[in-house]
Amino acid sequence: MAENRDRAREYDAVLGGQNSPPIDAAILGGIEGVKRRLASPDLEMRVAALSDALKYGETGLDLVIQALQDESKQVQFTAYSLLKYRTELKVEQHLNNVLSFFEFDAIEVNKFGKEISRRLEIARYFTEDLGNGAFLEMVLIPSGNFRMGSPETEKETKYNESPQHKVKVSSLFMGKYLVTQAQWKAVAALPQVNISLNSDPSCFKGANLPVERVTWYEAVEFCARLSQKTGRNYRLPTEAEWEYACRAGTTTPFYFGQTITTELANYNGEKTYACEPQGTYRNKTTPVGSFAPNAFGLYDMHGNVWEWCADSWHEHYRGAPSDGSVWESDFSELRVLRGGSWIHYPADSRSAFRNCNFTGAMVSYFGFRVACSAA
Numbered sequence: 001m002a003e004n005r006d007r008a009r010e011y012d013a014v015l016g017g018q019n020s021p022p023i024d025a026a027i028l029g030g031i032e033g034v035k036r037r038l039a040s041p042d043l044e045m046r047v048a049a050l051s052d053a054l055k056y057g058e059t060g061l062d063l064v065i066q067a068l069q070d071e072s073k074q075v076q077f078t079a080y081s082l083l084k085y086r087t088e089l090k091v092e093q094h095l096n097n098v099l100s101f102f103e104f105d106a107i108e109v110n111k112f113g114k115e116i117s118r119r120l121e122i123a124r125y126f127t128e129d130l131g132n133g134a135f136l137e138m139v140l141i142p143s144g145n146f147r148m149g150s151p152e153t154e155k156e157t158k159y160n161e162s163p164q165h166k167v168k169v170s171s172l173f174m175g176k177y178l179v180t181q182a183q184w185k186a187v188a189a190l191p192q193v194n195i196s197l198n199s200d201p202s203c204f205k206g207a208n209l210p211v212e213r214v215t216w217y218e219a220v221e222f223c224a225r226l227s228q229k230t231g232r233n234y235r236l237p238t239e240a241e242w243e244y245a246c247r248a249g250t251t252t253p254f255y256f257g258q259t260i261t262t263e264l265a266n267y268n269g270e271k272t273y274a275c276e277p278q279g280t281y282r283n284k285t286t287p288v289g290s291f292a293p294n295a296f297g298l299y300d301m302h303g304n305v306w307e308w309c310a311d312s313w314h315e316h317y318r319g320a321p322s323d324g325s326v327w328e329s330d331f332s333e334l335r336v337l338r339g340g341s342w343i344h345y346p347a348d349s350r351s352a353f354r355n356c357n358f359t360g361a362m363v364s365y366f367g368f369r370v371a372c373s374a375a
Contacts, residue, residue, distance in 0.1 A: 113276030123297030134186035150352035175369035177288035203364035265303035305367035313356035341365035
């Protein structure tokens with residue numbers, strides 16, 4: 001007779017029967033054992049239990065599907081990996097409502113620019129089809145609190161980066177990469193909302209290079225056309241959302257740590273920030289995704305091109321909103337830019353560094369990435 005795997009076996013610590021085992025029982029096997037391990041606070045135990053769950057037919061499969069909603073990204077990812085190639089209808093129905101995952105290494109360096117840690121991270125995302133063979137990947141940024149701005153002790157800190165203040169940011173999606181020229185061209189071909197768009201504005205040409213030489217108003221028009229096509233509310237990120245997403249949980253000058261190198265970002269490496277060696281000055285943009293991402297899975301948040309944000313420019317943070325919302329002013333023709341660029345020195349690429357320019361400015365180191373609500 002075939003073994004009934006839905007019941008504990010005689011060599012398990014708790015035998016099967018009509019009654020559930022006591023809450024403090026030690027179960028070594030069977031579907032009850034899998035359930036107990038999946039309810040454990042121990043992350044490694046929950047992850048290991050998922051593979052075992054699939055040995056127990058429909059009951060085990062249901063447990064793996066339930067794990068897609070686990071509080072741990074690692075458990076979610078493991079469940080997703082176990083299910084993504086299965087063909088059962090209920091699996092496909094659940095996966096259609098679940099974001100995709102990708103893995104990447106998050107790198108930390110010391111003040112000498114030497115790598116001191118590398119850890120595997122996981123992020124969730126969805127892909128938007130823009131047409132003409134162009135796709136936009138949007139990464140889920142979890143909600144959280146952070147201290148916006150730089151401490152007085154940070155090297156080359158500026159007055160306009162203070163006072164540091166606590167900000168709560170709601171979850172949102174942000175572009176995995178800077179908007180590329182291929183993406184720009186696809187959206188520029190969509191029906192106009194407010195203003196016309198030049199389909200090929202960039203100085204440095206390449207489908208996978210970031211689009212540049214776009215004004216703030218043109219970036220807003222890109223978002224409006226994309227919103228009209230998809231039904232989602234695409235927009236520029238607020239300045240607080242941008243810094244929160246850039247830091248990805250770090251408090252150091254860069255999301256890589258105490259400094260950066262030109263092996264980690266595209267900036268003018270003729271000048272150094274800390275004790276790292278002098279680097280390369282490429283004198284041009286680089287393809288998006290050429291360097292390691294931050295711990296949220298976002299690329300090129302340091303360097304390559306400056307990124308337009310939604311906010312008006314303010315000379316300091318006194319009176320700044322604490323909820324991550326857009327901060328407008330009576331003079332709205334100056335808008336915030338973040339992240340540094342290929343032509344600027346490393347200090348300008350710090351997570352806290354703030355820049356601004358007129359909404360009509362159009363230069364070869366101004367670009368953007370998009371955001372949209374996660375609600």
